[in-house]
Amino acid sequence: xxxxxxxxxxxxxxxxxxxxxxxxxxxxxxxxxxxxxxxxxxxxxxxxxxxxxxxxxxxxxxxxxxxxxxxxxxxxxxxxxxxxxxxxxxxxxxxxxxxxxxxxxxxxxxxxxxxxxxxxxxxxxxxxxxxxxxxxxxxxxxxxxxxxxxxxxxxxxxxxxxxxxxxxxxxxxxxxxxxxxxxxxxxxxxxxxxxxxxxxxxxxxxxxxxxxxxxxxxxxxxxxxxxxxxxxxxxxxxxxxxxxxxxxxxxxxxxxxxxxxxxxxxxxxxxxxxxxxxxxxxxxxxxxxxxxxxxxxxxxxxxxxxxxxxxxxxxxxxxxxxxxxxxxxxxxxxxxxxxxxxxxxxxxxxxxxxxxxxxxxxxxxxxxxxxxxxxxxxxxxxxxxxxxxxxxxxxxxxx
Numbered sequence: 001x002x003x004x005x006x007x008x009x010x011x012x013x014x015x016x017x018x019x020x021x022x023x024x025x026x027x028x029x030x031x032x033x034x035x036x037x038x039x040x041x042x043x044x045x046x047x048x049x050x051x052x053x054x055x056x057x058x059x060x061x062x063x064x065x066x067x068x069x070x071x072x073x074x075x076x077x078x079x080x081x082x083x084x085x086x087x088x089x090x091x092x093x094x095x096x097x098x099x100x101x102x103x104x105x106x107x108x109x110x111x112x113x114x115x116x117x118x119x120x121x122x123x124x125x126x127x128x129x130x131x132x133x134x135x136x137x138x139x140x141x142x143x144x145x146x147x148x149x150x151x152x153x154x155x156x157x158x159x160x161x162x163x164x165x166x167x168x169x170x171x172x173x174x175x176x177x178x179x180x181x182x183x184x185x186x187x188x189x190x191x192x193x194x195x196x197x198x199x200x201x202x203x204x205x206x207x208x209x210x211x212x213x214x215x216x217x218x219x220x221x222x223x224x225x226x227x228x229x230x231x232x233x234x235x236x237x238x239x240x241x242x243x244x245x246x247x248x249x250x251x252x253x254x255x256x257x258x259x260x261x262x263x264x265x266x267x268x269x270x271x272x273x274x275x276x277x278x279x280x281x282x283x284x285x286x287x288x289x290x291x292x293x294x295x296x297x298x299x300x301x302x303x304x305x306x307x308x309x310x311x312x313x314x315x316x317x318x319x320x321x322x323x324x325x326x327x328x329x330x331x332x333x334x335x336x337x338x339x340x341x342x343x344x345x346x347x348x349x350x351x352x353x354x355x356x357x358x359x360x361x362x363x364x365x366x367x368x369x370x371x372x373x374x375x376x377x378x379x380x381x382x383x384x385x386x387x388x389x390x391x392x393x394x395x396x397x398x399x
Contacts, residue, residue, distance in 0.1 A: 109171075
């Protein structure tokens, strides 16, 4: 391993700490009547009729979300009998209840004293040997103060093979399967399977909140180098990492990334997750992170007293905006990356850089010459196609 590759003056400058100018709150309306009045003044009746149907669907989604808490085919590693049930099973209600009981058992066994669990999701593509899940768990083992957190980690498997691999690697496993959807292959950004996976994940996370558990959700391509909990804000309901951080944790114009977030269980966060999930009807074809960027301006958040904070990339970095100082970094996310092979290459390089950093004497650790060698295969230059909607699904950008 060549230490010289780890050194070099950083070419990145920190973003200005000034708070950005806020967007107009174009989503301020909190009533369907106000939304319909606005539409009535600006669009033809046929379009208004379509919009009214969408708003009605939104209300149905929001009001009926309680019935969507669990799929009846959920199971956990605490059960020796693994089985799948169908949505059409006449015993559907009983199966759903059993799934909730099993999830409760897994969460209780993994939770911290304050009822917090660490959650990640996994499918077959990321569960294969020597791929993402192995690197993820290795980062916990070699991070500073992170190995003890593994006992609080629950791996939520999205397919049977991912679940079986989890049982080989980890203590706390839970299978969350979606009827009629195959999540075992690599889910490319903005493809139908990707969208279904992201919204299913959001639905599941709300269920965890409703069961009374706080959670720290982390994508499996987030490497853990230090215990992140000391860096969280005590007064926040919901705090989330950023693709781009503008200098202030309360600046609503920060660009959040749903792959790392710490959420407390209370009435405000449960209502927010219901609102977030139901908003997919108003913004069809968008993934949950885009919808979050839409609804973060909505007056509903203020009405319920929802307290949101955005996490500084100095501590919670990623390939979109790497943490500059290895003495401060808690996590690094392989975001802004095309394809699994590129992601794996840069994740391995990231872990190598961290191991080299740990081996350095204190004087060199504090040196400004120490920096990451990533992004490399996940070069930010390769993301020039990201903003072209017609190329998104074809190119297979994966966050």
